[in-house]
Amino acid sequence: MKFNNETRKVTIKAFRFNAETDYLPYIKQYELEVGKDDLVLDLMNRIKWEHDGSFSYRRSCRHGICGACGIKVNGKPVLACKQNAIELLDMFDNDITLEPQSKKRVIKDMIIDKKDFWEKHAKVKPYVVANVESHPTKETKQSIEAFDALLNSDLCIQCGNCHYACPSLEANPDFLGPAALNAAYRFSIDTRDNASEERLKLTSKPNIGVWDCVKCFECAQACPKDINPIEKITKLHNMQFEYGIAERNIATKHAEGFVRSMKKHGFLDEADIVVYSEGYLGMYKHLKTAYKMMKAGKIHFTDGLPFVDNVPKSKNLSEIQKLIKISQTNKL
């Protein structure tokens, strides 16, 4: 690896807040020596153990497998026990701030109330629906292909990184979000399960289900286990069509709009899809999301205007192809 051997002296900033005692959150700075193998969790431990014992965060396994330690660094979702610190320092010019996954849900420092995450998770029947024999003498057979079809959706560690990075969810609290939808896929595709239809119906509902995903790929980038929830969301779309569950509604029109957009620009024109599926009036309903996405650089403010064809074509085409590739290949 490319790291040099010395340690680096840096000032790390941390978001601090205690719902019990603080009126407003504040940022505190800590001088730390960072070594080449240090992980973000090592930095947090050092802040707690050497500087201020009241600094609080969740952690347990330190093997990147329990999902407790998801936080954000300069807005970027990371799993603290898996994320190399120097890598981040390089990325952000030695200026990093440790933040909770969602500031509006913070209870104390890095610790947030994940109630909404677990509630969404619970909604999709997150278990194999089957009669569990109590003393089975045989296992259920499952082919290697059927196992592979899980596409690692079973590796989700419920860290919430994708959930708290999803702009659709931020704008629409009813949306199930990428983690719950990944779980819906995980159980629906399992050959032992008998509730796929129910889950597909739930996840096809407007406002709640897959159709409210705006395909921004934030979740794919946020996931420390490379699970690629958007790929599973796309699979759920397809399964809904296969099962004849997808009705002709705003949402399916959205899908058609997606294809239309791709054909027209070789590009996903977010605004065009909304216009196509909901009409110009419909666009006003989405202004809040649109504003957020504009801030994130996902759409441009002239996007919705009928005569302004501002969608870049050739320049971003290669990137799109890359994204499509990401969403299609089964990463390790």
Place this chain on the structure above:
Amino acid sequence: MSNNTNVRIYEYDAVIVGAGLAGLAAAKELTEAGKRTAVITKLHPLRSHSGAAQGGINAALGAEDSTELHEFDTVKGSDYLADQDAVELMCTKAPETIRWAEHMGAAFSRDAEGNIAIRPFGGQSKPRACYAKDRTGLAVLQAIYEQAFRAGIEVFDEWYVADLLYKNDKVYGVSAYNIRNSEPAIFNAKVVMFATGGHARAFRFNSNAHANTGDSLSIVARHGLPLEDMEFVQFHPSGLGGSGVLISEAARGEGGRLFNALGERFMTKYAPNAMELASRDVVSRAIMQEVREGRGVGKDKQSVNIDLTHLDPQIILTRLPELRELAIAFQGQDMLKEPIHISATAHYSMGGIPTTINCEVRKNPIQTVEGFYAAGECSCVSVHGANRLGANSVLEALLFGRHAGENMVKKLNEGIKLKKATKEDANQMLEEIRRIKTSNGNERVSALRAELQAGMTEKAGVFRTKISLEEQLSHINALLQRFKNIRIDDKSNTFNTDLQEAIELGHMLEFSKFIVYGALIREESRGAHFREDFPKRNDEKFLKHTYAYMDNEFNITHEWGDVVITKFEPKERSY
């Protein structure tokens, strides 16, 4: 919080502490049997360390394998200290238990016929470890949690259990506080189970979760109840050099080879037949011996190399993807391209709260405590004896967890009565919290902990002597005194993890004393316990379980308990 007027009392049929494989399996049984059950856990259930198990879970499913072979390998692996009736129960029920997990939805890897895939593991005469890539624990933990959730278990997560309610030979609940807001409560129950997992955090190099602080051990010991075989701590051969983070035995199971700095495949010297797949204690000692003799690699020459580069990259990519990621994340080494630095890491606790084969906690070698059960890594039903075989402990946790649940249902059906708790029962916990919060000394919890851990690894680790152990014992005594003089920064009631780490350190200091004490009185070498001054096993004197007890001044005494030997007479053990 030192005032008990705001203590809430909850009443249940059963209370289970811990929501790893053992706790959840019991909770599922109890809930499905219609018993009012509360599961209390300091972590969300899915964050339990069971999820970190990587390599596999044993059951004699293979065509050439048999239950009897599984039993023999387990007993031999245990260096004949395991209780053979418990081993027989475990190995006989292993196949149905794995299949039960599979029926619940565990995403096991499959072979070409669609059966659960199996791989070889150390110390086993046949391939026997069923696996889900290299995330077996996660697959099984998720499945049992999912089905327990489906059954409607009631979970109090992010609650810390601080004390046991125990009077007149009967357990009737626990006291605990909500980590989120420090709200204290009593969980009063007819039957109580501890399933709190491992305690290898007491060592500097360890593979364990931060949560594995062995709280329940000293909670039990503070009431004068015994701990069994605490000297037996397993050192796993392949911890990542710097951090101790685990590279599963699956890496050797799939064909990984060990080399020293001279490029010698040194296992030829130590275990010429089994080579890298000898039992864990054997391989760990071999590695540390190479390091001691100056043939180590990496930082301070404290590691050796494990090489997987000769393997088909597809094997690594499809069967060991997590391991590869860990080595990249923790030390920037890609096992596809280069050898990985590994070293022995404290990994698993064979000893713990003594139980009968039906998971009832023992008061001494012959009597049990009414209403009290334990299973999983915190317990010692003794299926692992002096050394656990890889892939036997997730099996133990799931199987005996369920078995405990079944026995608790039976006990409840027999009509065991509730002994009513009072608010005063919370006093010990409230006093402990008050003491820590108001203590205004000059010792830091993190510093004391680091000293404890360094000493345990150095003086009570892979190699032990009378001198090293005596030094560590007096070091712990000094640390126990200094612990009275701590000061924590956080005085708030919200997610006070500063307070929690202090309470946990108190537990670590106390149970570590049992480890060192046991190692000192056991003047022999057996399984994971290696005394350089007594390098041979001594069946005549020490084919016995250690039962150790602690008084209020942390003084420890012991007596010996019998080992159950049925089919397999002790023999010399070689690989």
